[in-house]
Amino acid sequence: MEVFSVQFRVNGEEVEAEFPAHLTLLQALRELGYFEVKNGCEKGDCGSCTVLLDGLPVNSCLVLAVQVQDKEIITVRSLGSADNLHPLQENFIKHGAIQCGFCTPGMLLSAKALLDKNASPTREEINEGISGNLCRCTGYVKIVDAIKATADQLKTNQKKRRH
Amino acid sequence: MSFDKTTHTLVGKSIPQPDSLDKAVGRTLFSDDVRFSGMLWGLALRSPFANARIRRLDVSKARRLAGVRTVLTAKDIPGINRRGNMPGNRDDQPVLMEDRIRAVGDPIALVAADSIEIAEEAISAIKVDYEQFQPVEDPVASLAPDAPLVDEEGNMISELGYDRGDTEKGFAMAAVIVDETYRTQFAEHAYLEPEAGVAWLDAGGVIRIRCGTQWVENFRHIARILGVSHNRVRLESPLVGGGFGGKIFMTIEPLLALLAKATGRPVRMALTREESILSSTKRHPYIMRYKLGADAKGRLIALDADLVADVGAYSDASPIIAWYSIGFLAGPYRCENVTVHSRFALTNNPSGTAMRGVGSAQITFALEGAMESLAEKLGMDPFELRRRNYPSKGESLSTGQPLKNAVFLSETWEAADKALDKALSRNKAEIRNLNQKLLRARGHTSNMTGYGRRHGHLSQAQVSMQLDGSAVVSVGVADIGSGQRLGCQQVAAEILGLPMDKVTLNTSDSQLNPIAGMTAGSRTFLNAAGPVLRAAEPIAKALKKAAAGLLEARTEDIILADGKAFVMGSPSVTVPHAQLVAAAAAAGASLTNLGTLRIEEDLYPGEETAHNAGWLDYTFGGMAAEVAVDPQTGQTTILGLGISHDVGTSVNPQIVIGQCEGGVAQGMGLALTEDCCVKNGKTEAHDFSTYLIPTSLDMPPIEVSILESGEGEGPFGARGIGEPPHNITPSAIANAVSRAIGVRVTSLPITPEKVLVALRTGQWPL
Numbered sequence: 034m035e036v037f038s039v040q041f042r043v044n045g046e047e048v049e050a051e052f053p054a055h056l057t058l059l060q061a062l063r064e065l066g067y068f069e070v071k072n073g074c075e076k077g078d079c080g081s082c083t084v085l086l087d088g089l090p091v092n093s094c095l096v097l098a099v100q101v102q103d104k105e106i107i108t109v110r111s112l113g114s115a116d117n118l119h120p121l122q123e124n125f126i127k128h129g130a131i132q133c134g135f136c137t138p139g140m141l142l143s144a145k146a147l148l149d150k151n152a153s154p155t156r157e158e159i160n161e162g163i164s165g166n167l168c169r170c171t172g173y174v175k176i177v178d179a180i181k182a183t184a185d186q187l188k189t190n191q192k193k194r195r196h
Numbered sequence: 197m198s199f200d201k202t203t204h205t206l207v208g209k210s211i212p213q214p215d216s217l218d219k220a221v222g223r224t225l226f227s228d229d230v231r232f233s234g235m236l237w238g239l240a241l242r243s244p245f246a247n248a249r250i251r252r253l254d255v256s257k258a259r260r261l262a263g264v265r266t267v268l269t270a271k272d273i274p275g276i277n278r279r280g281n282m283p284g285n286r287d288d289q290p291v292l293m294e295d296r297i298r299a300v301g302d303p304i305a306l307v308a309a310d311s312i313e314i315a316e317e318a319i320s321a322i323k324v325d326y327e328q329f330q331p332v333e334d335p336v337a338s339l340a341p342d343a344p345l346v347d348e349e350g351n352m353i354s355e356l357g358y359d360r361g362d363t364e365k366g367f368a369m370a371a372v373i374v375d376e377t378y379r380t381q382f383a384e385h386a387y388l389e390p391e392a393g394v395a396w397l398d399a400g401g402v403i404r405i406r407c408g409t410q411w412v413e414n415f416r417h418i419a420r421i422l423g424v425s426h427n428r429v430r431l432e433s434p435l436v437g438g439g440f441g442g443k444i445f446m447t448i449e450p451l452l453a454l455l456a457k458a459t460g461r462p463v464r465m466a467l468t469r470e471e472s473i474l475s476s477t478k479r480h481p482y483i484m485r486y487k488l489g490a491d492a493k494g495r496l497i498a499l500d501a502d503l504v505a506d507v508g509a510y511s512d513a514s515p516i517i518a519w520y521s522i523g524f525l526a527g528p529y530r531c532e533n534v535t536v537h538s539r540f541a542l543t544n545n546p547s548g549t550a551m552r553g554v555g556s557a558q559i560t561f562a563l564e565g566a567m568e569s570l571a572e573k574l575g576m577d578p579f580e581l582r583r584r585n586y587p588s589k590g591e592s593l594s595t596g597q598p599l600k601n602a603v604f605l606s607e608t609w610e611a612a613d614k615a616l617d618k619a620l621s622r623n624k625a626e627i628r629n630l631n632q633k634l635l636r637a638r639g640h641t642s643n644m645t646g647y648g649r650r651h652g653h654l655s656q657a658q659v660s661m662q663l664d665g666s667a668v669v670s671v672g673v674a675d676i677g678s679g680q681r682l683g684c685q686q687v688a689a690e691i692l693g694l695p696m697d698k699v700t701l702n703t704s705d706s707q708l709n710p711i712a713g714m715t716a717g718s719r720t721f722l723n724a725a726g727p728v729l730r731a732a733e734p735i736a737k738a739l740k741k742a743a744a745g746l747l748e749a750r751t752e753d754i755i756l757a758d759g760k761a762f763v764m765g766s767p768s769v770t771v772p773h774a775q776l777v778a779a780a781a782a783a784g785a786s787l788t789n790l791g792t793l794r795i796e797e798d799l800y801p802g803e804e805t806a807h808n809a810g811w812l813d814y815t816f817g818g819m820a821a822e823v824a825v826d827p828q829t830g831q832t833t834i835l836g837l838g839i840s841h842d843v844g845t846s847v848n849p850q851i852v853i854g855q856c857e858g859g860v861a862q863g864m865g866l867a868l869t870e871d872c873c874v875k876n877g878k879t880e881a882h883d884f885s886t887y888l889i890p891t892s893l894d895m896p897p898i899e900v901s902i903l904e905s906g907e908g909e910g911p912f913g914a915r916g917i918g919e920p921p922h923n924i925t926p927s928a929i930a931n932a933v934s935r936a937i938g939v940r941v942t943s944l945p946i947t948p949e950k951v952l953v954a955l956r957t958g959q960w961p962l
Contacts, residue, residue, distance in 0.1 A: 068222075068225065068226075068228075068229035069221075069222025069223070071226070071388075071389070071437075072228065072390070072466070073388050073389070073390070073469065074469040074883060074884055075468060075469065076469065076883055076884070076885065078469075078883055078884035078885050079388060079469075079884050081388055108222065109220075109221065109222040110221065110222045110223075112221075113221065114221060115217055115218075115221050115223075118217075118220065118221070122220040122221065125216070125220050126212050126216040126217060126220055127212060128850075129210070129212065129213075129850040129851065129853075129854045131213065131216045131219050131220060131677075132213075132677035132678055132679075132854060132858065133387070133388065133389070133435070133436060133437045133438040133439075133676060133677025133678075134215070134216070134219030134220075134224055134435065134437070134677060135226065135387075135388040135389045135437030135438060136388050137219050137220060137222075138222045141220070159892075160892040160893050160895065161892075161893065163892045164891050164892050164893045166892075167388060167884060167889060167891060168388070168892075169386055169387060169388050169438050169440070169858075169862070169889060170438060170677050170678070170854075170858045171854060171857060171858050171861075172857035172858045172859075172860055172861030172862075172890075172895060172898065173861065173891075173892040173895050174857040174895070174898060175850075175854060175857065176892075177892070
């Protein structure tokens with residue numbers, strides 16, 4: 034099987050690997066040990082495999098690994114760490130937005146992409162922003178609560194910094 | 197059991213789940229997230245046909261391929277080729293098909309190979325010569341005398357029922373009679389994590405399986421299939437990425453175990469979404485004929501319910517689900533003349549199994565629809581009708597079972613209605629902009645859901661104090677995300693007087709943990725945290741006794757809280773738990789203790805005909821929905837939902853509310869969009885672009901109103917809340933839509949097509 038050499042960055046680290054043309058970015062990332070990228074459907078329906086590709090949320094199952102040459106990929110691992118949580122992670126925990134947790138890595142990254150674009154979204158805009166990420170446990174209520182709380186928190190912090 | 201919350205420090209607190217942190221940073225290792233060196237890929241060859249005979253099966257070419265380590269068929273199973281799954285069923289499901297195929301997705305052969313590509317090649321190299329037959333698709337036709345047999349023992353796997361009073365006489369006396377037939381669909385659990393796992397050989401000839409499950413006790417079935425004794429199989433469940441009943445009975449565990457045993461190598465399997473939906477179990481479709489009779493005052497004087505359930509291809513958990521449904525058919529109503537009857541019929545459709553609200557969600561939809569029709573015919577307010585027929589605490593259900601705890605049916609109905617007002621007030625903008633031509637209405641419903649088996653239930657847990665005063669809880673319960681581990685942790689911390697982080701959990705391992713039953717049936721706080729409480733109490737007593745000695749006080753005056761002991765009223769003088777542990781150990785107290793919960797309820801009159809139909813206790817609730825239906829498109833929009841349950845004691849309000857919100861979302865799916873669309877025995881909707889579970893954009897404002905009677909059978913007086921919010925939702929939505937369009941909704945899901953037909957013809961289509 035013909036393979037192609039690809040260089041890219043994952044969570045700030047250089048990765049160089051050889052992939053066959055048919056391998057999806059989801060499969061490639063999991064083969065490289067990024068198990069936080071979840072495989073829920075491999076059809077782009079569920080959003081569990083969401084990663085940030087040059088800052089934009091994508092279903093990694095719909096991207097081929099050979100397409101990410103020179104690109105920057107962010108998984109939930111570099112959003113924050115256990116002793117230095119991102120405010121989104123902190124609020125997901127605090128608000129009970131995590132039940133089984135299988136959708137959580139993708140959901141957090143879609144939320145991050147939304148807040149990067151729109152720092153003070155309404156509930157409707159949040160629903161829109163995470164509509165590509167299915168959750169079967171929470172009914173999305175606490176997820177939206179957590180994202181809203183994060184946006185409010187970040188806004189307050191910004192104000193404080195300005196003064 | 198009644199409970200006073202004020203004397204406890206952790207009960208009633210919204211403490212986050214112990215596993216949320218790992219889940220939030222992406223380091224939780226789910227079923228498909230571990231790898232071993234030398235690990236093989238496992239794949240199954242599955243039948244594309246629902247009813248067929250295997251004329252010839254040739255695996256020789258597949259076996260010869262380089263990199264293929266084993267190819268297994270029914271002949272290669274070392275033990276008994278039956279899944280078992282649930283004691284009391286027909287034991288009719290082979291692990292690998294022998295000659296007869298009864299369902300799409302039935303596994304015929306297994307392959308383990310060095311890579312997925314080789315495994316796929318081997319699967320396509322297997323030759324099967326099928327003789328195809330017309331699948332039996334309709335459960336009613338399946339029961340006809342000349343119907344083709346799905347199973348040699350006959351197509352009816354269960355026929356149950358009971359009579360109370362004289363139903364015929366009741367109807368003769370009735371001022372008003374309603375006679376309606378309701379239908380529900382095949383529904384998919386749609387857990388986000390597809391079935392996956394690994395199996396390997398461990399020291400001492402033990403086969404280990406790490407696979408997400410709701411029931412680690414399945415190890416016994418696996419041992420029977422492998423032909424080894426129970427001590428040679430160890431099943432452990434990592435944190436499960438959603439279950440909802442679909443991972444109680446074995447999924448791929450026996451396939452993994454067979455491949456690991458045959459190859460002596462670690463083997464991994466992971467189903468694709470399509471394979472998962474095509475081969476997994478579903479919620480049973482029910483056909484329910486309800487005949488209700490009331491006198492002019494709205495007193496229910498006759499109830500006749502006849503249920504036919506589509507079991508699908510294998511008996512699985514259907515015999516017990518049939519009992520549960522018998523327990524629910526007459527609902528939470530007082531009625532002297534009752535006849536209920538159920539028949540569970542095999543077909544060549546996907547197998548029905550437990551799904552959140554097992555045997556109850558369908559019934560609530562039908563019975564509460566019929567109650568609405570009865571109220572209409574009587575010209576009576578629907579709440580007034582129900583209020584005249586709700587039983588009170590101390591009265592009995594039609595099954596004969598006395599209701600020993602609070603029955604908050606009126607209370608939850610009213611609270612749900614108020615909650616709906618609150619939900620709608622959060623949706624003012626959308627409501628203001630609604631097209632005036634939309635048909636708007638509000639609908640209500642009541643529901644009861646059982647929790648806890650009544651008879652012969654035994655579950656155990658162990659609590660061990662560590663020398664520094666922290667504690668470890670060991671309990672064989674699987675966590676599927678709804679707080680099972682948290683519940684055990686919170687109870688242990690409360691009883692032992694420890695901060696949450698000083699209690700860790702060791703769970704869901706069939707060999708390391710005492711067994712505590714399945715994570716199912718709204719029972720887990722009762723059945724897992726219950727024995728934890730019993731294990732912790734004697735230890736707490738020993739610690740208090742030690743503290744009494746050190747503080748020179750009476751044992752009964754000692755308070756344990758936040759890792760310290762003090763005398764009631766003097767919280768400034770404290771002794772840390774580490775010191776208590778040392779003193780208690782020196783005094784000879786055991787610091788490791790096994791707690792046992794055994795449930796054996798007294799018999800009640802009527803038990804002989806409704807045996808097994810009862811639960812230990814019930815959770816009562818009410819719900820209100822407001823909808824807008826577009827008469828042009830038939831589209832239903834939910835404007836708001838209000839839901840209320842009496843949870844006895846809300847031990848962790850955030851968990852309780854989370855269960856309500858999540859259950860409501862699933863109920864919305866069942867009401868409006870979810871349908872497996874089974875044709876020729878095959879699930880046509882086999883991905884998330886065709887099987888439509890609610891997205892964030894589908895969610896209306898939901899307001900949850902939790903009531904606390906203080907009466908329940910779980911620790912601190914809690915009642916089960918996993919399933920009730922799901923059970924109740926479709927019926928609230930259906931009752932609202934019925935009122936909006938002026939036609940009784942008698943089947944789910946409520947699609948725009950059906951609504952348009954109903955508006956045009958005045959009849960709800962089948």
